[in-house]
Amino acid sequence: xxxxxxxxxxxxxxxxxxxxxxxxxxxxxxxxxxxxxxxxxxxxxxxxxxxxxxxxxxxxxxxxxxxxxxxxxxxxxxxxxxxxxxxxxxxxxxxxxxxxxxxx
Numbered sequence: 404x405x406x407x408x409x410x411x412x413x414x415x416x417x418x419x420x421x422x423x424x425x426x427x428x429x430x431x432x433x434x435x436x437x438x439x440x441x442x443x444x445x446x447x448x449x450x451x452x453x454x455x456x457x458x459x460x461x462x463x464x465x466x467x468x469x470x471x472x473x474x475x476x477x478x479x480x481x482x483x484x485x486x487x488x489x490x491x492x493x494x495x496x497x498x499x500x501x502x503x504x505x506x507x
Contacts, residue, residue: 436496436497436500439451445485445486445495446485447484460475460476477489480492
């Protein structure tokens with residue numbers, strides 16, 4: 404019986420350590436935030452590269468990304484994914500990333 408508790412304690416300690424590592428602001432590479440399995444499940448495309456290319460929008464740099472008209476991106480996301488907006492897609496990908504980091 405104590406073996407189960409030891410395993411639980413180890414898992415909770417690992418989750419606690421992971422939570423501390425992801426606490427605060429994080430810069431997550433696109434390919435880590437939007438892996439192919441996430442993109443193929445939630446969009447009409449197989450990879451984030453395919454998705455961004457098809458959008459016709461410039462995701463080539465942080466500056467270019469900042470210049471994207473969010474309403475155009477929202478329309479593309481709503482038309483080609485299970486999400487209603489880019490913010491919803493980011494939130495869904497972030498939740499998946501956090502859950503993965505926490506081992507859930």
